[in-house]
Amino acid sequence: MGAVDPALLARLREIAGEAQVLTAPEDTIPYGFDGTAALKGPVGVVVLPGSTEEVAQVVRLAGERGLTVVTRGSGTGLSGGSVPSEGCIVLCLTRLDKVLEVDAANLTVRAQAGAITAAVDAAAARHGLFYPPDPGSMKISTIGGNVAENSGGLRGLKYGVTRDYVMGLEVVLPDGRVARFGNACVKDVAGYSMKDLFIGSEGTLGIITEVLLKVLPRPAARRTMLASYDRMEDAAQTVSDIIAAKIIPCTLEFLDQRTLRCVEAFAKVGLPTEAEALLLIETDGHPAAVADEAERIEQICRAQSALAVRRAASADEATRLATARRSAFSALARLRPTTILEDATVPRSELAKMIRFINETAARHQVEVATFGHFGDGNLHPTFLTDERNQEEMHRVEAAMKEIFDYALSLGGTLTGEHGVGLAKKAFLPRQLGDPTLELLRAIKRTLDPDGLLNPGKIFD
Numbered sequence: 001m002g003a004v005d006p007a008l009l010a011r012l013r014e015i016a017g018e019a020q021v022l023t024a025p026e027d028t029i030p031y032g033f034d035g036t037a038a039l040k041g042p043v044g045v046v047v048l049p050g051s052t053e054e055v056a057q058v059v060r061l062a063g064e065r066g067l068t069v070v071t072r073g074s075g076t077g078l079s080g081g082s083v084p085s086e087g088c089i090v091l092c093l094t095r096l097d098k099v100l101e102v103d104a105a106n107l108t109v110r111a112q113a114g115a116i117t118a119a120v121d122a123a124a125a126r127h128g129l130f131y132p133p134d135p136g137s138m139k140i141s142t143i144g145g146n147v148a149e150n151s152g153g154l155r156g157l158k159y160g161v162t163r164d165y166v167m168g169l170e171v172v173l174p175d176g177r178v179a180r181f182g183n184a185c186v187k188d189v190a191g192y193s194m195k196d197l198f199i200g201s202e203g204t205l206g207i208i209t210e211v212l213l214k215v216l217p218r219p220a221a222r223r224t225m226l227a228s229y230d231r232m233e234d235a236a237q238t239v240s241d242i243i244a245a246k247i248i249p250c251t252l253e254f255l256d257q258r259t260l261r262c263v264e265a266f267a268k269v270g271l272p273t274e275a276e277a278l279l280l281i282e283t284d285g286h287p288a289a290v291a292d293e294a295e296r297i298e299q300i301c302r303a304q305s306a307l308a309v310r311r312a313a314s315a316d317e318a319t320r321l322a323t324a325r326r327s328a329f330s331a332l333a334r335l336r337p338t339t340i341l342e343d344a345t346v347p348r349s350e351l352a353k354m355i356r357f358i359n360e361t362a363a364r365h366q367v368e369v370a371t372f373g374h375f376g377d378g379n380l381h382p383t384f385l386t387d388e389r390n391q392e393e394m395h396r397v398e399a400a401m402k403e404i405f406d407y408a409l410s411l412g413g414t415l416t417g418e419h420g421v422g423l424a425k426k427a428f429l430p431r432q433l434g435d436p437t438l439e440l441l442r443a444i445k446r447t448l449d450p451d452g453l454l455n456p457g458k459i460f461d
């Protein structure tokens with residue numbers, strides 16, 4: 001990585017302020033990677049703008065000098081989306097961290113893109129309102145990163161994903177103009193739905209600076225329970241039976257034995273470590289409906305030979321159990337030097353087949369895999385526990401991963417249910433989308449960003 005042009009640095013400092021432009025390696029190293037194992041890039045300069053106007057000025061400056069811009073929030077991404085490319089300006093939005101307004105009359109929250117996801121929900125909660133999308137990373141991820149990845153969460157089964165809550169966006173376009181899409185109207189069909197193009201665009205089409213989100217009344221009651229099984233098939237069948245009984249829990253999470261043992265060693269919440277599979281189930285809503293649903297769910301679990309069904313005795317215990325589940329990635333990351341977390345996703349009916357295939361494939365390639373995930377959404381996280389310094393082992397991991405992706409696609413699934421394509425999955429994308437669709441994606445990119453300034457080399461080359 002060569003020295004950054006002093007004239008460029010001077011201009012960036014004029015725009016964002018002296019202290020908000022970083023070049024010393026000890027300051028910039030943390031901006032060279034995200035949460036994805038074995039992916040990093042060179043960082044020359046990091047800019048932390050304090051307003052939309054400053055973002056726009058940086059983008060215009062980059063355009064004048066033919067430099068690329070890689071936007072990032074908290075860098076918790078799991079597909080390498082914010083990994084810098086050679087010679088880029090890293091634009092980090094964490095200073096734009098304000099929740100600007102909670103509008104209880106219109107059920108909306110307006111926030112800057114760098115606001116932390118949990119802070120958005122906390123602001124809504126102060127008005128008795130609720131922002132449902134809750135990625136496992138919600139205490140550190142930014143709302144702009146969530147929109148750019150269209151993130152899911154533990155409550156996706158009942159409440160959907162980030163896209164379902166975005167009503168409006170402020171976006172700095174690749175030429176530095178500021179565009180606004182959407183509004184607080186519940187209905188709006190004026191023109192193409194442009195905001196939807198930017199949701200999930202992984203920093204390749206524009207820089208999101210502000211979001212307008214839909215919020216809901218906070219559920220009055222919540223019940224959390226754990227069901228343990230000695231056969232994974234019974235856990236999968238329980239999920240199908242709950243849905244077939246026309247119950248939509250807000251959370252239906254799965255942990256295999258390796259994950260649950262690891263989580264228990266880490267969080268010490270009394271998980272049944274002898275079980276082969278564990279379901280964490282949560283239902284919310286009106287107290288009477290919640291009580292009725294919890295009762296019926298328990299019956300269904302028992303009918304599917306659950307070893308035990310445990311109901312959280314208090315709100316505190318429920319929070320501890322959900323927090324333990326959120327710690328699955330960190331708990332597994334303690335086992336081996338490198339943790340590769342994938343998010344192969346299949347239609348719910350294919351879950352048991354998919355998990356069996358993951359386990360057989362791991363055994364055949366002699367690699368360690370632990371699996372957990374959002375069972376209710378068919379969204380699995382087969383997690384490879386490996387060591388990137390061991391080339392031979394990494395080849396086996398890659399071969400197993402490719403087979404898992406191919407199998408998920410053959411079941412009508414997708415390479416990624418929530419983490420995005422980024423760098424990590426772009427080699428597999430053509431197989432899922434096919435040429436005509438991929439060409440359409442490229443045409444959209446060329447139209448909005450003809451000079452390829454924003455997040456080059458992500459999603460596709």
Ligand SMILES: Cc1cc2nc3c(=O)[nH]c(=O)nc-3n(C[C@H](O)[C@H](O)[C@H](O)COP(=O)(O)OP(=O)(O)OC[C@H]3O[C@@H](n4cnc5c(N)ncnc54)[C@H](O)[C@@H]3O)c2cc1C
Pocket residue numbers: 034035070071072073074075076077078080081082093113114134135136137140141142143144145146147148149150151152153154202203204206207208209329330418419422455458
């Ligand atoms: C422990 C852990 C648990 C996780 N659990 C979940 C989960 O349950 N569900 C889930 O979906 N994901 C999960 N993730 C992945 C990750 O947290 C999400 O993808 C999150 O949305 C990333 O937010 P971020 O602020 O860290 O974005 P970053 O990682 O900084 O960036 C992600 C992508 O978005 C782009 N981007 C960021 N901000 C902007 C912006 N303002 N404008 C335009 N582009 C932007 C970047 O260029 C990059 O392509 C988890 C990650 C970890 C480490």
